[in-house]
Amino acid sequence: GGTNTTPPAGEGTTAATQAAGAELTGQVKIDGSSTVAPLTSAAAEFFAEEQPKINVTVGTSGTGGGFEKFCNGETDVADASRPIKDEEKAACDAKGIKHSQLSVATDALTVVVNKENTWATCLTTDQLRKMWEPAAEGKVTTWKQVDAKFPDEPLKLFGPGTDSGTFDYFTDEINGEEGASRKDYSPSEDDNITVQGVTGSKGGLGYFGFTYFEENADKLKAVEIDSGEGCVAPSVETAQNGTYAPLSRALFVYPSATAAKRPEVAAFLDFFVANINKIATDAQFVPLNAEQEAKLKTDFAALKTQAG
Amino acid sequence: MAVLSTPRSAVQLASKGQPLREHLFRIALIASLAIAFVFLLALLSYVLIEGWPRLDSRLWENMPSVRNPDIAGAQSAITGTLWVISITALLTLPTGIAAAIYLEEYADRDRWWNRVIELNIQNLAAIPSIVYGILGLGIIARTFGLGFSVITASITLGLLVLPIVIIASREAIRAVPPSIREGSLALGATQWQTISRQVLPASIPGIATGSILALSRAIGEAAPLLMLGAVSFIRFNPDGVFASYTVLPIQIFNWISQSREGFHILASAAIVILLVILLLMNSAAIWLRNRYQKRW
Amino acid sequence: MAPRQSATAPGTPMSLARSRPRHGEQVIKAILLVAALVSVATTIGIVVSLLEPTIRFFGQISAVEFFTSTQWGPLFEPPHYGVLPLVSATLITTGIAIVVAVPLGLGAAVYLSEYARPRVRKICKPVLEVLAGIPTVVFGFFALSFVTPLLRGILPFEIEIFNALCAGLVVGFMIIPIVASLSEDAMTAVPSGLREGSYALGASRMITSLRVVLPAAFSGIVAAVILAISRGAGETMIVYIAGGGQPNFTLDLGKAMQTMAAFIAQAGSGDVPIGTVDYNTIFAVGSLLFVMTFAMNYVSARLVRKYREVYE
Amino acid sequence: MPNVTVRGPVAPHTAEALDPVFTVAGLSVFYGEYEAVREVDLTIGNREITAMIGPSGCGKSTVLRCFNRMNDLIPGARAAGKIMYHGEDLYGAHVDPIEVRRRIGMVFQKPNPFPKSIYDNIAYGPRVNGMKGKMDDLVEEALTQAALWDEVKDKLKQNALSLSGGQQQRLCIARAIAVKPEVILMDEPCSALDPIATTKIEDLMQELSRDYTIVIVTHNMQQAARVSNRTAFFTADVDERGERHGRLVEFDETSRIFTNPTDKRTEDYITGRFG
Amino acid sequence: MPNVTVRGPVAPHTAEALDPVFTVAGLSVFYGEYEAVREVDLTIGNREITAMIGPSGCGKSTVLRCFNRMNDLIPGARAAGKIMYHGEDLYGAHVDPIEVRRRIGMVFQKPNPFPKSIYDNIAYGPRVNGMKGKMDDLVEEALTQAALWDEVKDKLKQNALSLSGGQQQRLCIARAIAVKPEVILMDEPCSALDPIATTKIEDLMQELSRDYTIVIVTHNMQQAARVSNRTAFFTADVDERGERHGRLVEFDETSRIFTNPTDKRTEDYITGRFG
Ligand SMILES: Nc1ncnc2c1ncn2[C@@H]1O[C@H](COP(=O)(O)OP(=O)(O)OP(=O)(O)O)[C@@H](O)[C@H]1O
Ligand SMILES: Nc1ncnc2c1ncn2[C@@H]1O[C@H](COP(=O)(O)OP(=O)(O)OP(=O)(O)O)[C@@H](O)[C@H]1O
Numbered sequence A: 001g002g003t004n005t006t007p008p009a010g011e012g013t014t015a016a017t018q019a020a021g022a023e024l025t026g027q028v029k030i031d032g033s034s035t036v037a038p039l040t041s042a043a044a045e046f047f048a049e050e051q052p053k054i055n056v057t058v059g060t061s062g063t064g065g066g067f068e069k070f071c072n073g074e075t076d077v078a079d080a081s082r083p084i085k086d087e088e089k090a091a092c093d094a095k096g097i098k099h100s101q102l103s104v105a106t107d108a109l110t111v112v113v114n115k116e117n118t119w120a121t122c123l124t125t126d127q128l129r130k131m132w133e134p135a136a137e138g139k140v141t142t143w144k145q146v147d148a149k150f151p152d153e154p155l156k157l158f159g160p161g162t163d164s165g166t167f168d169y170f171t172d173e174i175n176g177e178e179g180a181s182r183k184d185y186s187p188s189e190d191d192n193i194t195v196q197g198v199t200g201s202k203g204g205l206g207y208f209g210f211t212y213f214e215e216n217a218d219k220l221k222a223v224e225i226d227s228g229e230g231c232v233a234p235s236v237e238t239a240q241n242g243t244y245a246p247l248s249r250a251l252f253v254y255p256s257a258t259a260a261k262r263p264e265v266a267a268f269l270d271f272f273v274a275n276i277n278k279i280a281t282d283a284q285f286v287p288l289n290a291e292q293e294a295k296l297k298t299d300f301a302a303l304k305t306q307a308g
Numbered sequence B: 001m002a003v004l005s006t007p008r009s010a011v012q013l014a015s016k017g018q019p020l021r022e023h024l025f026r027i028a029l030i031a032s033l034a035i036a037f038v039f040l041l042a043l044l045s046y047v048l049i050e051g052w053p054r055l056d057s058r059l060w061e062n063m064p065s066v067r068n069p070d071i072a073g074a075q076s077a078i079t080g081t082l083w084v085i086s087i088t089a090l091l092t093l094p095t096g097i098a099a100a101i102y103l104e105e106y107a108d109r110d111r112w113w114n115r116v117i118e119l120n121i122q123n124l125a126a127i128p129s130i131v132y133g134i135l136g137l138g139i140i141a142r143t144f145g146l147g148f149s150v151i152t153a154s155i156t157l158g159l160l161v162l163p164i165v166i167i168a169s170r171e172a173i174r175a176v177p178p179s180i181r182e183g184s185l186a187l188g189a190t191q192w193q194t195i196s197r198q199v200l201p202a203s204i205p206g207i208a209t210g211s212i213l214a215l216s217r218a219i220g221e222a223a224p225l226l227m228l229g230a231v232s233f234i235r236f237n238p239d240g241v242f243a244s245y246t247v248l249p250i251q252i253f254n255w256i257s258q259s260r261e262g263f264h265i266l267a268s269a270a271i272v273i274l275l276v277i278l279l280l281m282n283s284a285a286i287w288l289r290n291r292y293q294k295r296w
Numbered sequence C: 001m002a003p004r005q006s007a008t009a010p011g012t013p014m015s016l017a018r019s020r021p022r023h024g025e026q027v028i029k030a031i032l033l034v035a036a037l038v039s040v041a042t043t044i045g046i047v048v049s050l051l052e053p054t055i056r057f058f059g060q061i062s063a064v065e066f067f068t069s070t071q072w073g074p075l076f077e078p079p080h081y082g083v084l085p086l087v088s089a090t091l092i093t094t095g096i097a098i099v100v101a102v103p104l105g106l107g108a109a110v111y112l113s114e115y116a117r118p119r120v121r122k123i124c125k126p127v128l129e130v131l132a133g134i135p136t137v138v139f140g141f142f143a144l145s146f147v148t149p150l151l152r153g154i155l156p157f158e159i160e161i162f163n164a165l166c167a168g169l170v171v172g173f174m175i176i177p178i179v180a181s182l183s184e185d186a187m188t189a190v191p192s193g194l195r196e197g198s199y200a201l202g203a204s205r206m207i208t209s210l211r212v213v214l215p216a217a218f219s220g221i222v223a224a225v226i227l228a229i230s231r232g233a234g235e236t237m238i239v240y241i242a243g244g245g246q247p248n249f250t251l252d253l254g255k256a257m258q259t260m261a262a263f264i265a266q267a268g269s270g271d272v273p274i275g276t277v278d279y280n281t282i283f284a285v286g287s288l289l290f291v292m293t294f295a296m297n298y299v300s301a302r303l304v305r306k307y308r309e310v311y312e
Numbered sequence D, E: 001m002p003n004v005t006v007r008g009p010v011a012p013h014t015a016e017a018l019d020p021v022f023t024v025a026g027l028s029v030f031y032g033e034y035e036a037v038r039e040v041d042l043t044i045g046n047r048e049i050t051a052m053i054g055p056s057g058c059g060k061s062t063v064l065r066c067f068n069r070m071n072d073l074i075p076g077a078r079a080a081g082k083i084m085y086h087g088e089d090l091y092g093a094h095v096d097p098i099e100v101r102r103r104i105g106m107v108f109q110k111p112n113p114f115p116k117s118i119y120d121n122i123a124y125g126p127r128v129n130g131m132k133g134k135m136d137d138l139v140e141e142a143l144t145q146a147a148l149w150d151e152v153k154d155k156l157k158q159n160a161l162s163l164s165g166g167q168q169q170r171l172c173i174a175r176a177i178a179v180k181p182e183v184i185l186m187d188e189p190c191s192a193l194d195p196i197a198t199t200k201i202e203d204l205m206q207e208l209s210r211d212y213t214i215v216i217v218t219h220n221m222q223q224a225a226r227v228s229n230r231t232a233f234f235t236a237d238v239d240e241r242g243e244r245h246g247r248l249v250e251f252d253e254t255s256r257i258f259t260n261p262t263d264k265r266t267e268d269y270i271t272g273r274f275g
C-alpha cells in the first residue's frame, strides 16, 4: 500500500472523502476505559470500510491503565471515562507526550432495581446517599431504613468495582467524595454481573451505564432521580439536555499530538470526529448535542494545529 | 506348623464377607467419575445450547464487530489463539521437560540449591495468573522491549504453565523403574543415551498428560493477557510473533460482558470453537499417551 | 566375535579414561540446567516485581493493621487495610475446592487406573481433561448463572446470589482433571508385579488399590494434589465472578467473599494509578499469597520426602 | 540333613487313588491370538507336592497362574477348558477370584516385594484377610519358616527392596505362607537361593505338605525328584506355522517319571539328552 | 554334551601366575552406615571364568556390582579399598564410569528387559556404542549364542516383557554379549533356566572365556565346579552387635576349592553341612 499520502490538511472535509483516492496502511492503537471502548470500536469498524488496510486496535485496560500506556508512548489514543488526573498528566509530560481532551459522547449513570420492586420508582439523591455513604456500612441493611414508607425488604447493593471511572463519578456525585462508599456491596468490573445480582435479589439495587440498562430493560427497572428539581428518568434526551442530573457525565478520548502526525492516525481521528454522532448512535451511546459537537470540532482543530 | 489343624474343607468359592464393601467402593469410584462428567456435560450442554444458533461459518470467516452481533465473528481471535498457543507450546514443552530431566536425573537431591529449585517450581504453580501478567508487563513487554505482541503473550503464558509441565514430567520420569536405567548404563550407554532412549520413551504418557493440562490451562487463560494488551477489539490476523493479537478467551470475556443478548450467544459459540481447538491440540498428546501407556 | 582388546596388544588395554570426548553430554547437561533455572529466573522476576512495592506498602501502612484488622477496603474512602477477610476467603474457597476435587479426582483416578478397561480409560481421560481447558471466565459465568440458582433451589438454607460456596465448588470441579489425570498416571506406573503380589494374597481390588497401589504412587499423587490446590488457591476469574468480590470476614459460605487472587485481579486490571498506596496493596497481597503458598509447599515437600515409597 | 533321594508317593496313595484338589481337563491358554499352552489334562492331589518341569517357555508359569486365576489380570490372556477345584469349576460364573486367591496362595518367579518394610510385607496378607492373632508372632513364624528370620530380625522396619535377591525370594515365600492358604503355588521358589537356603525351603515344603497341597514349578530336576510326589513334564511343540505351543507330555508319580518314563522326550530331558 | 566335570585351571596358568584383570585389595562396601562387605582381596584372571559362591545375602552381588561401578547408582552406597583394572584404579578420579561399563558388561540377578521389542533390546547396546555392521546379523548372533533365537525368531517385534522368566533371562544375556565387552559380569545368569538352557549358557561361557574374562555369581555349586577356573567363597559373619558382614573366606583354583578347601567353612558349605 502507498504511504505517500499526506494527512488531509483541509478543515471541514472528512477524512473519508480526502483519503478516498489512496489506501493507507499502518496501525492505530487505542486503549483505556471499558466504558468508552464500544464507541471507539464502532468507529474502528466503520473506518475499516473506508480504509481496510489500517489496523485499529482497541484495548480495555481501564481508564487508568489506558493512561499509563498512553503516557508511556505505547498507544496513540487513550479512552477515558473521567478527565486525566494530575499525576497522569505529569507522567505524560515527563515522556513528552502532548495530548488534548476530546469529549465524544455522554453517558447517563442509571440506577436499577429488581422488577418486583414496586416501591422505588423515584429516589432522591439524599436517599441514594443514605444507602451508599460509608456511614451506612453494616447499618443500613433494609429499604425501610432508607425511607419509612418503604417495606422491610433487605437491601442488597451491587455496583462497579472501586477502580472504574463509573465508581469514581458516582461516589463523587452522590457521596461528595471520590471513592467514598460503603464497602459491603458486591462490586464487579463486569456490568453483566451487576445485572445478575439485581435480577437475583428482590431488594437489589445497582448502577451502571445507560446503554447497559437499555439492553436489559426487560429484566430491570430504572429508577428516576430527584436532585431537588423533581423526578427525572434517564433517557437520551434528559442526558443530552442535562436535566438528568447529577448522574450524566461526559466520556472522553485523548489523542496524542505526536501520533496524530502519522497519516493513519490522522485519518482515523478525522473520520471519528467527522462522524461522531452517527457512530455514537450506532453504538448506543448518548450522542453529543449541537453545542457539544461544535466544541469537539474546535478542540480537534486545535490538536491538529498543535501536532503541526 | 502347629497352628493349623486341618485345612479348611472345600467350601464354596463364591464370594462372602466383603462383597458389600467392595461394591460400595466401586460404586463410589464410578460416582466420582460420573459426577465430574455430569458437571462437564451440564456445562457443555449449556454452552452448546446457548451457542447453537451462531455455530456457523460466520464465526471463523468474519472479524469481530461491536455494532452488530449478527455479522460478528472471531477470526482474528482464532488465529491469535493458534499463534499464541503454538508458540507457547514450542517454548514451554521443551523447557519444562528439560528442567524435569535435570531435576530427576542429574540434580543431586541432597544439595540445597536443587531442593530450592524444586520447592520453587511447586511454589510457582500456585502464583495467580494475574501476577504473571504483572511480570510479563513489567519485564517481558517493557524491560525486554517485546511490547504487546504475540511473543510476549506466549512467553508469559509459557512461564505460567511451566510448573505444570515440570511437575508432571518429573513424576513420570520418576516412575520409570531403576532397573531400566541400570540395564542401559550397564551396556555402556551414557547418561544422556539412557535418558533419551529409555527413560523418556517410558515416561511419555505422563509427560503427555502434563502437556495436555498445561496447554489447556494456557489456552483458556485470560487474566494475564488482559494486562498484556491482548486488546479486545482487533479486526486483523497476526502476521508474525511481533504482531498485535487477540485471543479467544479475551474475545469471549469481551462478548460476555456486552449488554446485548446476541453477543452472549456468540460467546457460547466461541467457547465451543475454543474447546474444539483445544481437543485438536491435545489429540497428538492423547495419541502419544495411549500408544505408549504400558505397565511393567 | 572379536573382543575389543584384541585391537591392542594383550595386557595393555586402553585406558579407562574417556575414549572419545563426550562434550555433547556436558552441553546437554548445561542446557538442561539452564531450563531448570528458567523457573528460578521467573521467581526472581516475580519477587523483584513484588518486593519493592511491598516494602513501600509497609512503609506506609503498619503491618499490625495489615495482619490483624478484619476490614479490607484499600480503594475506598476511608481505606482499610486488614487482609484477614481476603485470607479467610482464600482458605475457605480453596478448602471447598479441595473437598470437592480430591475425593472425586482420586476416585476417578483409581477407577480409571484399577477398574476401568483400557478402552474406557482411553476415552474417559481426555474427556475429563476437557474440564481443564474451559476458560475460567466461562466457569465463572456458568457458576453464576447455572450453579448458584440450582443451589438456591435445592439447599435448605439461604445463600446470596454471590457466594463462596458456589465459587469453591466450581473451582473444585475445574481442578478435578489435575488431580485425576496426574494421579492416574502415577498409579498406572506402579509395576504390575506389586498388584499381582497383592492379589495372590487374596486381597480384593479395593484393598490392592488402597494399600498397595496408592502408597506406591504416593509421590505422584501428592504432586497432583498440591498442583491442584495451588491452582485452586491462585484461581481468579471464577471466584471473582461467582464469589461476589466483597471482602466479608465471615464463615458463612452463603455470603459473598473476595479471595486474595480475586482482589489482585480486580485491582490490577483497573484504574489504580501507579505508585500510590492503593497500587502497592496489590503487591502486598501478592507477596502474602506467595509466602503462604511457599509455606504450604515447604510442608508438603517434607511430607513427600518422608512417605515416598520407592519401588523396585 | 533332609532327605535328598527321590521322595516317591506318599503311602498309601497310588497314582489313581489320589484325592484330587484340582482336576484340569483340556486346558488351553491364550495370550491374545497366541495359544501358549494346549490341551492340558492334569490332576493335583490333596496334601501332595506336584512338580511341573520342562524347558523354558513351555508354559509352566502359564498353567500355574491358571490355578489361582492370576492370568485374569493379564490383558488379553484367556483360558479355555476346565479346572475343577474340589469339584467346583474354578472359572464358574459365581466364583469370586478373590476368594480363590485367598485360598490358593502363590510365590512368583520374579520376587516382587512391596515397597514397604519387611514387617509390613509379611503382615499385609493376614491384615487384608482379617486374620486375628498377634501380628508380631505371625510375622516371626512366617519368616522363620522361610529361613529368613535370622538375617532380618534386626531390620524388620527396613525397606524390603534393600534385601539381596535371595532374601527377597524368601520374603515372598514367607509372605505367601503367612496367610495360611489351602494350596500354595510356587514358581521356581528356589531359583535365587543357595543350596542351604534351598534345603531349608525344601524342608518347609515337606512340612507344609502334611497339611497343604503344593504345586511347584522348578527347572531343577534334582529338586523335583527330591520333594515332589508327582511330576508333570511339559515341553513346547513347534506347529506347522512355526509357532511354539506348550504341551503336557507326561504326568505321573515322580519315582516313575525319573526312573521309568513312558515318553521318549521325558527321558531325554531328564537325562539331559534333550535339545 | 559339554564338559560337566570340574574344569580345573587352564594350562599353563597356576594360581599365582595368573594374568590379572582385576586386582581387588581391601574392598569394603557400605550401604549407608551398614557395611555389607568387609575387606575383600581378590584377583580375577584374564580370559578365565571366576565364580563367586556363598550363602544368600553374603555380598556376592554387591562385590560384583563394584567391578563395573554399578553401585555408584545406589544412593548411599560407597566402596572403600582398591580395585585395579589392568593396573588402573577403577575408582580413580579420571576414570569414566561409562567407559568402564562399556567395557565391562553385566547381566543382572533379576531379569530387566527394556519395555521395548525383543529386537530393540538387543540392538540397543550396539547402537548406543556406535557399533557398525549389520544390526540384524548382530541381533541374530547374540540371540543364537544365548540359546534364544529359535524361540523368538518369529516374534522379534514383540514386547520383551511378554517373554517367560527364563526367556527374559536369556534375553538379558544376549543383550550383554551383543556389545562385545572385555569382561562379562553375570549375577546368577542361569537361575531361571532349565538344565538344557543352562547347559547352553555354560557352553557359551566356555566359548566366551577364550577371548573374554568372565565373573559369575552362582548359588549352584555344580555350575561353579563345571565352568569356573577359580572360585571365591563368601560368607556372612555376625559381629558383636549382631550385624552381618560379608567376607571372602577362600579364593583359589576351583579344583582346589572343591576337592581340598583350606577353610573349614568352605568345606562345610560345599558338602552341604553349613548353616
Ligand atoms: N540397596 C541396599 N541397601 C541396603 N542394604 C542392601 C542393599 N542391597 C543389599 N543390601 C544388603 O547387603 C547384603 C548383601 O547383599 P547382596 O545383594 O550383595 O547379597 P548376595 O550375596 O548377592 O545375596 P543373594 O544370593 O541372595 O542375591 C544383604 O544383607 C542385603 O540385605
Ligand atoms: N503376557 C504374555 N503375553 C504374550 N505371550 C506370553 C506372555 N507371557 C508368556 N508368554 C509366552 O507364553 C509362553 C509360555 O510362557 P511361560 O511364562 O508360561 O513359560 P515358562 O514355562 O514359565 O518358562 P520359564 O521357565 O522360562 O519361566 C512363552 O512362549 C512366552 O513367550
Ligand SMILES: [Mg+2]
Residues within 6 Å of the ligand: D060, D061, D062, D109, D187, E164, E165, E166
Ligand atoms: Mg516361568
Ligand SMILES: [Mg+2]
Residues within 6 Å of the ligand: D164, D165, D166, E060, E061, E062, E109, E187
Ligand atoms: Mg545377589
Ligand SMILES: O=P([O-])([O-])[O-]
Residues within 6 Å of the ligand: A032, A033, A034, A035, A036, A061, A062, A063, A064, A080, A081, A163, A164, A165, A166, C271
Ligand atoms: O473502564 P472504566 O471506564 O470504568 O475506567
